[in-house]
Amino acid sequence: MMKPDIERLYRQMARMRFFEEAQADLWDRGLIPGEMHLGIGEEAVVAGVLDHLEEGDALALDHRSTPPLVARGVDLASMLLEVMGEEEGLCRGMGGHMHLFSREHLAGSSGIVGSSAPLGAGFALAAQCLSPGAVAFSFFGDGAANQGLVLESLNLASAWKLPQVFVCKDNRWAITTRTRSVTGGCLARRAASFGMPAYRVDGTQVEKVWVAAGKAVRRARAGRGPSFILASCPRMEGHFLGDPLLRVYREPLKQTVEIGPPLARAMLSKPLAALIQRCGYLGNIGRTIATLGGERYLLAIDPLRRGAKLLSEEARARIESEAKSEVAEAVSRAMERRGRND
Amino acid sequence: MMKPDIERLYRQMARMRFFEEAQADLWDRGLIPGEMHLGIGEEAVVAGVLDHLEEGDALALDHRSTPPLVARGVDLASMLLEVMGEEEGLCRGMGGHMHLFSREHLAGSSGIVGSSAPLGAGFALAAQCLSPGAVAFSFFGDGAANQGLVLESLNLASAWKLPQVFVCKDNRWAITTRTRSVTGGCLARRAASFGMPAYRVDGTQVEKVWVAAGKAVRRARAGRGPSFILASCPRMEGHFLGDPLLRVYREPLKQTVEIGPPLARAMLSKPLAALIQRCGYLGNIGRTIATLGGERYLLAIDPLRRGAKLLSEEARARIESEAKSEVAEAVSRAMERRGRND
Amino acid sequence: MTRMTFASAIDHALETAMERDNRVVVLGEDVTMLRRNLYVRFGPKRVRQTPISEAAFLGAGVGAAMAGLRPVVEIMLVDFIAVAYDALLNEATKVRAFSGGKWSVPLVVRAACGGGYGDGGQHEQCLWGMLAGMPGLSVVVPSNPADAAGLMLSALACDDPVVFLEHKLLSDYWLDYLGGASRGTVSFDVPAEGTEGEVEKPPRPVPIGEGRVVAQGSDLSIFSLGVSLHRCLEALPSLADKGIRAEVIDLRSVAPLDRDLIVDSARKTGRVLVVDEDFIGFGLSGEIAAVMAEAGLKVDFARVCTEGVIPFARRLEDEALPNVRRIAEAALAMASR
Amino acid sequence: MTRMTFASAIDHALETAMERDNRVVVLGEDVTMLRRNLYVRFGPKRVRQTPISEAAFLGAGVGAAMAGLRPVVEIMLVDFIAVAYDALLNEATKVRAFSGGKWSVPLVVRAACGGGYGDGGQHEQCLWGMLAGMPGLSVVVPSNPADAAGLMLSALACDDPVVFLEHKLLSDYWLDYLGGASRGTVSFDVPAEGTEGEVEKPPRPVPIGEGRVVAQGSDLSIFSLGVSLHRCLEALPSLADKGIRAEVIDLRSVAPLDRDLIVDSARKTGRVLVVDEDFIGFGLSGEIAAVMAEAGLKVDFARVCTEGVIPFARRLEDEALPNVRRIAEAALAMASR
Numbered sequence A, B: 001m002m003k004p005d006i007e008r009l010y011r012q013m014a015r016m017r018f019f020e021e022a023q024a025d026l027w028d029r030g031l032i033p034g035e036m037h038l039g040i041g042e043e044a045v046v047a048g049v050l051d052h053l054e055e056g057d058a059l060a061l062d063h064r065s066t067p068p069l070v071a072r073g074v075d076l077a078s079m080l081l082e083v084m085g086e087e088e089g090l091c092r093g094m095g096g097h098m099h100l101f102s103r104e105h106l107a108g109s110s111g112i113v114g115s116s117a118p119l120g121a122g123f124a125l126a127a128q129c130l131s132p133g134a135v136a137f138s139f140f141g142d143g144a145a146n147q148g149l150v151l152e153s154l155n156l157a158s159a160w161k162l163p164q165v166f167v168c169k170d171n172r173w174a175i176t177t178r179t180r181s182v183t184g185g186c187l188a189r190r191a192a193s194f195g196m197p198a199y200r201v202d203g204t205q206v207e208k209v210w211v212a213a214g215k216a217v218r219r220a221r222a223g224r225g226p227s228f229i230l231a232s233c234p235r236m237e238g239h240f241l242g243d244p245l246l247r248v249y250r251e252p253l254k255q256t257v258e259i260g261p262p263l264a265r266a267m268l269s270k271p272l273a274a275l276i277q278r279c280g281y282l283g284n285i286g287r288t289i290a291t292l293g294g295e296r297y298l299l300a301i302d303p304l305r306r307g308a309k310l311l312s313e314e315a316r317a318r319i320e321s322e323a324k325s326e327v328a329e330a331v332s333r334a335m336e337r338r339g340r341n342d
Numbered sequence C, D: 001m002t003r004m005t006f007a008s009a010i011d012h013a014l015e016t017a018m019e020r021d022n023r024v025v026v027l028g029e030d031v032t033m034l035r036r037n038l039y040v041r042f043g044p045k046r047v048r049q050t051p052i053s054e055a056a057f058l059g060a061g062v063g064a065a066m067a068g069l070r071p072v073v074e075i076m077l078v079d080f081i082a083v084a085y086d087a088l089l090n091e092a093t094k095v096r097a098f099s100g101g102k103w104s105v106p107l108v109v110r111a112a113c114g115g116g117y118g119d120g121g122q123h124e125q126c127l128w129g130m131l132a133g134m135p136g137l138s139v140v141v142p143s144n145p146a147d148a149a150g151l152m153l154s155a156l157a158c159d160d161p162v163v164f165l166e167h168k169l170l171s172d173y174w175l176d177y178l179g180g181a182s183r184g185t186v187s188f189d190v191p192a193e194g195t196e197g198e199v200e201k202p203p204r205p206v207p208i209g210e211g212r213v214v215a216q217g218s219d220l221s222i223f224s225l226g227v228s229l230h231r232c233l234e235a236l237p238s239l240a241d242k243g244i245r246a247e248v249i250d251l252r253s254v255a256p257l258d259r260d261l262i263v264d265s266a267r268k269t270g271r272v273l274v275v276d277e278d279f280i281g282f283g284l285s286g287e288i289a290a291v292m293a294e295a296g297l298k299v300d301f302a303r304v305c306t307e308g309v310i311p312f313a314r315r316l317e318d319e320a321l322p323n324v325r326r327i328a329e330a331a332l333a334m335a336s337r
């Protein structure tokens, strides 16, 4: 059996993490407008899968598109410039973080949940016709797996034996909704029922992801059709930066002052008949927040920490410092360019 | 175990069959415009399922909506007037055969493939809120099972434990496409993967359909959620009346004169390099037509004939003659009304 | 009368309606949190979380409405209606006709719309012109809390489908969620008049299809709605400086249009400027031109709209969406013709 | 020049293009049979059957176009685009902008449209106005074989998405399939000029965005397209009898509109009648009014369009779709004002 190059995988994970942290910082400083969905927590999934990527393969991404693009080798400064809305950005400031496109890397993304599945199917179709052996990767979340776009694409890929690898990053949440509460059955079995191999892996263990992805990619390259990878992973930074749910968990007092009174009014509005029930509903909200925060702070297994254990301390430190300076260099390059524009 | 009332089931099947034949006749005479999709071949599926229907249950139907409406007890003449486009029709001539609605029977239909699934989910949601114990039935075809509307609805119904029964009439074809050739996996397993019981039944055997539907309906009435019934059945009249594929099969000579020359031109157009391959492609077309026609004429098991075997000859004849005269009476009532309008 | 934010005015209208009529239910992604006040009061049967399956749950909303409920289906951002378009185009708006007038679909589709906070071209569209193009669909776009509450009540009372669009710049929680307003390091050009105001308790219904004259004038009629309406009002002083007295009309409903109000004002001023955050072509601004032309009015006409994909970069976005400068320039050019 | 039917002219254009460029592929339901001549010639890799999953395979068409193919994706009837709307609204038409102009989507969406054969309100719509409302999308509607072939060639050559609409009354095989024409007991009002005509071999491309003057006149301009164009031409003799000389323009492209041609003709005649089989509101007819108003033209204006859900009953349908009588009456009323 082949073995993964852990150093290479860890380097990618570190690069993604530091890049995301840099983005978070820029966002906090108000330099990135609008929403910002980070992929912190998904690094092992992305690294483990994309380690199998070869030149000519394609990427179809969702609203957490920066980590795969970092792994893919897109210029970091051009991405930072893009999410800051600069003319020199990857997409000339027209796309922003949910709509990053790099033609030379055959990589596209979309903010419409689920649409990375048909996009990837199209990439795979083109590969099948024009460059046999090439593969298309579609990344999406557990919530997206209930979207018709994804479900139809699973069937399409299976029926056409497309060289496509579906990667479902299962962080168990879709914004504030626990995916389990709106999902029937198990997602891996669901994908398998469309006639393709489906692998469940612990997405915090990069080497396990790597093994499953290797099987999927080999199958696709050989023209034997698509596969599905269901990789569990933590959602460490909430749905997006500034996630109000996480905020309540982090600063309960401050937030309760804001959110509390209307909720109390709703609880106590006339007729009061169902007060006990209402307490229960309020409790549900509290529980959701607690679960979400708890998963974030207490239970979350950081894939980087896990990955680090597979390395010598020396290697870890070296790789991290290299990745850190690569990102730092990109940030300063981007800030400099940006400064010139002001 | 409960037993079906075969006479009642057979009566329904006969009523549907004769009604469809009457429609075919009106269509041939040019009295019904546009497409006309008949449900001939699906009678056992419809009868077996709807025998469990109670007042207050709802029907969400596809482009073959007349048989279920006949079974449901909608006035036959008003349906005939509708499909002939008369003011006195069920929908005042505004709907036509793909858009038949009867508010008093809580029955709606749609010509958009797959949309009976969300429509039924909505009926089921209303039942869950307003009249617990009531059930919604969604009928659709094997081709529709690849439509996102259906796939999403399977999940929705499962997640919400809706009192919904999904009935997939598997005639193995979607217009000229063999469903198998564009479908990954098995449809029953697919539905089951969304977290609901899925039954495969021979849809030409009304008593078997009845048993499976009974389980599904009891489950729904008890508030335990949806079920899926995959019922195989023949497609005896082609996709719609005048189906060009069936025509080729029926009148090969006449049709070949029409279709042949362009095909031959396509075969022989320059450059001729791939002639052998082209022969193969032409062969595929021929095979599709032959399969389709063959299924229609040679292999089709008529559910009525099967049903008849479960009855005494006397009962069969009596039921058929009653059904026949009911339909005949409706036709003459409709024609008379129509005549008055001219 | 109570002071309320735009968002709480809508909440209040919904609460009022849900209290009166237990057939009113709310469906959508994350509604347990987004509508937590309603959830705490009415519970999970009436405020119901959905999977990310807009096509199925909007379609289910149609069926539920036919079978006796009065659903409010939330499509988060109106851009996402694209994955559920069939439920509106071929189902909800067709049932009344298909059933020969015997059945109707009392469905409210609620969605946030509009830009101005840097979320990019798939999250900031308006699309009300495209939606209004479906015969049988009402589309309303309130510009202040009282209208928001009043139009929501009317939408809930309507026996046919209504799309209720809530501009994100007017709804504080959307700006917080999507614009990251809480970080304090960004600021948005939020029209104060639109985000907070007096609302009656219970709210007074605002009839669908009725516009409102917001500023009287005789030199020029400006037809607008939503956030753009406030941009028009902001442009008035600079026009007044130049001696131009513009009449500003808040259309409030895109469909049906208040044809009489449009024609009367246009006839009076002889000059019409449409300021519409939606895309310029084949939509609201064109329809207004046709309404006037059909009425035999021959007036000067110009439009300030969004011309293409909405750019992500804030500077480009500001230029792409109707802004005060563009409005004033267009009005000036017209008045000095 | 060869005489061809409307359908075979399109086939011929496709065949020409597929022969020249093996990146051109055709995807859709039942295309093996519907395009059997192409299938026999080019095989299953280039003429590929799909499941009934429009959202997925139109979305895949977008990706395939980005990755180097030139797909023609068939959506059978344009009404069904509703289940795949996202692929056009939020993907295909956005990629060029989102990528900063670096990437484009050379995709042709082919669909049949229009009514007049009794198939009801979910199968006879035109929807071209709604589609044209998406910035970045071209929409073409040929009215005769030469234009059909020429516009298909231009659509295939275009680097951005194009919707190609084929009216069912002009395409014999659709009438056979959907109208049951083969039974011989029904008849349809099929415009002979549109269904058969001379086509060059190989076809001469017709530029997207160029209309054509079909009949010269000075009293009134009639703008139309598709089958309605033929209805307009049929109305001419009765107008001529009354001394009215109408100019008839075949728009051919809905988006982009041929603004110059529209404005020139309207300026000349001072009276404009839009005859459009699509829904009346918020679409093509409105946009034409706006184009003229923006050009500063003050002309008489009227429109004959489809006003609501298309009825199933043939008699009602005939009245709902633009017909010769309604056109003649509107033109007459206008010319005698």
Ligand SMILES: Cc1ncc(C[n+]2csc(CCOP(=O)(O)OP(=O)(O)O)c2C)c(N)n1
Pocket: A063, A064, A111, A112, A113, A140, A141, A142, A143, A144, A145, A169, A171, A173, A174, A175, A239, C029, C052, C054, C076, C080, C083
């Ligand atoms: C069609 C559509 N519906 C809703 C949304 C709003 N939305 C954005 S992200 C998201 C949750 C996605 O959940 P998941 O797929 O699990 O990804 P995650 O954010 O957890 O990584 C939702 C509902 C959208 N962008 N598109």
Ligand SMILES: Cc1ncc(C[n+]2csc(CCOP(=O)(O)OP(=O)(O)O)c2C)c(N)n1
Pocket: B063, B064, B111, B112, B113, B140, B141, B142, B143, B144, B145, B169, B171, B173, B174, B175, B239, D029, D052, D054, D076, D080, D083
């Ligand atoms: C969304 C959509 N796509 C395509 C069509 C055209 N169409 C009508 S019936 C049909 C085949 C349906 O096959 P199936 O569901 O198996 O039903 P059957 O006709 O075999 O009973 C198709 C493709 C449609 N009406 N709606």
Ligand SMILES: [Mg+2]
Pocket: A141, A142, A143, A169, A170, A171, A172, A173, A174, A175
């Ligand atoms: Mg998730």
Ligand SMILES: [Mg+2]
Pocket: B141, B142, B143, B169, B170, B171, B172, B173, B174, B175
């Ligand atoms: Mg079938």
